[in-house]
Amino acid sequence: MNECQNLENCNFFKRFENDKNKHLELKGFVFMFCKGRKQDKCVRKKISQILGGSQFVPPNxxxxxxxxxxxxxxxxxxxxxKLI
Ligand code: SF4
Structure with missing residues (x-):
């Protein structure tokens, strides 16, 4: 499975990468979405595409x-x- 093309610009993924403890909750999301089959269902990705950039996606x-x-x-x- 390919990785999400937003990995390098995504605050969620960056935050996970910098999390030394790799919290289980976040790890699951990365496994399912960023590097998994649900990446096309990612709401962060949708907002970034519709609003024109990852800077418009809430960091949390x-x-x-x-x-x-x-x-x-x-x-x-x-x-x-409105988009969620
Ligand atoms: S799947 Fe979503 S959260 Fe993961 S890198 Fe892509 S846009 Fe970010």
């Missing part, structure tokens, strides 16, 4: 479109909220 958004554990959507733009 998981590939499934939910906020990371312990965070919320309060800083997400209306444009992002």
């Amino acid at each position: 958004m998981l590939p499934n479109g939910l906020p990371m554990a312990g965070t919320n959507k309060s800083n997400w733009s209306d444009n992002v909220i």
